[in-house]
Amino acid sequence: MSKTSVNEESVGVLESRMKAFRQHSLNLDLTRGKPSPEQLALSDSLDGILDGDYRLENGTDARNYGGLRGIPEARRLGAQLLETDPDNVIVCGNSSLQAMHLVMDTAMNHGLFHERYSDLGPTRAVVPVPGYDRHFTLTESFGIEMISIPMTATGPDMDALEEVIASDTQCRFLWCVPKYSNPTGCVYDPDTVNRIAALPSKAPGPLLILWDNAYAVHDFDLPKKELAPILTFARDHRTEDSVIMFASTSKITFAGGGIAFIGGSQNTLQAIESRLEVMTIGPDKVNQLRHAKFLNGRLEDHMAAHARILKPKFDAVERCLQQHLGNRDLATWTRPEGGYFVALSTPPGFANQVVAMAATAGLALTPAGATFPYSHDPEDSVIRIAPTFASTSEIETAIEVLAVCLELSIRTGS
Numbered sequence: 001m002s003k004t005s006v007n008e009e010s011v012g013v014l015e016s017r018m019k020a021f022r023q024h025s026l027n028l029d030l031t032r033g034k035p036s037p038e039q040l041a042l043s044d045s046l047d048g049i050l051d052g053d054y055r056l057e058n059g060t061d062a063r064n065y066g067g068l069r070g071i072p073e074a075r076r077l078g079a080q081l082l083e084t085d086p087d088n089v090i091v092c093g094n095s096s097l098q099a100m101h102l103v104m105d106t107a108m109n110h111g112l113f114h115e116r117y118s119d120l121g122p123t124r125a126v127v128p129v130p131g132y133d134r135h136f137t138l139t140e141s142f143g144i145e146m147i148s149i150p151m152t153a154t155g156p157d158m159d160a161l162e163e164v165i166a167s168d169t170q171c172r173f174l175w176c177v178p179k180y181s182n183p184t185g186c187v188y189d190p191d192t193v194n195r196i197a198a199l200p201s202k203a204p205g206p207l208l209i210l211w212d213n214a215y216a217v218h219d220f221d222l223p224k225k226e227l228a229p230i231l232t233f234a235r236d237h238r239t240e241d242s243v244i245m246f247a248s249t250s251k252i253t254f255a256g257g258g259i260a261f262i263g264g265s266q267n268t269l270q271a272i273e274s275r276l277e278v279m280t281i282g283p284d285k286v287n288q289l290r291h292a293k294f295l296n297g298r299l300e301d302h303m304a305a306h307a308r309i310l311k312p313k314f315d316a317v318e319r320c321l322q323q324h325l326g327n328r329d330l331a332t333w334t335r336p337e338g339g340y341f342v343a344l345s346t347p348p349g350f351a352n353q354v355v356a357m358a359a360t361a362g363l364a365l366t367p368a369g370a371t372f373p374y375s376h377d378p379e380d381s382v383i384r385i386a387p388t389f390a391s392t393s394e395i396e397t398a399i400e401v402l403a404v405c406l407e408l409s410i411r412t413g414s
């Protein structure tokens with residue numbers, strides 16, 4: 001595939017390049033925000049690591065029922081990810097999304113502390129956009145209306161967010177992906193974290209901060225980028241019962257076979273434990289033990305191994321976007337220092353068309369709009385690029401196709 005710059009090419013040339021892409025019967029996919037097989041292989045020694053010894057440090061048999069909050073050694077791992085104390089962590093099953101569902105369901109239908117939100121009239125949630133589509137689906141599934149707030153390079157637009165929170169009496173949830181946000185890759189700065197921690201004290205009604213730290217240790221370079229500790233700020237603001245943190249090992253070990261964590265105050269954990277008690281006699285402590293044995297004391301080395309696989313892929317995205325679209329006012333894009341995504345912004349009105357055109361050339365992209373509530377990007381401009389699963393050469397070709405589709409769409413003005 002040609003690496004020639006598309007600078008100053010005519011529509012005719014772009015069309016013939018599209019024709020060539022189509023003739024190659026490409027089968028490229030930048031939709032998959034999941035680890036590559038090479039990344040998964042980094043954790044293959046999880047299998048067999050217990051070697052018949054199922055005893056915890058404290059002598060408990062991991063194979064039996066019990067231990068709703070999770071085993072101590074896995075709680076320590078969760079505490080490292082969430083940068084809090086092990087006492088502030090519950091270890092759950094294989095999915096943090098499921099834990100988020102549990103928390104929302106508890107707050108809406110059972111009452112986290114006092115009243116059930118469903119008894120307080122219509123509930124709304126604030127979502128920074130672009131954001132994570134599964135947060136939106138989850139929120140919508142509870143019949144909760146979403147209010148969008150623009151994302152900036154340092155986190156949500158805080159002035160806009162504070163205004164909404166102070167004035168909207170029905171706003172009960174705020175979604176945050178504070179480090180290497182999906183899809184822009186931004187990291188919330190300390191002032192933003194502090195202002196978010198203060199929000200529940202300014203809200204006219206109860207407000208829960210859902211702090212989804214899915215990419216807490218997913219840095220491309222060491223030392224890792226620091227994220228200010230929201231729970232510490234929340235203690236200062238006396239809002240700690242209103243901040244609930246989440247993380248998992250889905251993108252550290254096995255995406256389908258990891259462990260997930262909930263972090264929060266003792267009051268919060270007690271309320272969640274009461275719901276867990278109804279649902280299960282205990283989590284999969286065997287998998288928790290495997291993970292603790294595998295990761296405790298070597299998490300940083302393990303994440304550095306991920307970074308050695310991922311960084312060249314993100315470098316390829318940046319290099320190719322720069323080569324094909326750089327300095328030409330055709331698009332802007334983010335340059336994350338970790339995480340799983342790059343967000344590309346086209347001029348308003350082009351994202352859908354570019355995604356559709358790319359499909360005709362054999363390149364699958366996440367549907368335009370997916371990173372907005374109700375799948376509606378009002379500007380029709382954000383395209384999410386997920387390069388972790390593809391090979392570097394596939395990424396190079398995919399970005400070239402994307403660039404040609406974008407330029408052709410803009411030049412033909414349709």
Ligand SMILES: Cc1ncc(COP(=O)(O)O)c(C=O)c1O
Nearest residue numbers: 095096097132177182214248250
């Ligand atoms: C921001 C964010 N949160 C949560 C998840 C899913 O986490 P889990 O596999 O623990 O359910 C993802 C997966 O892409 C994600 O991007």
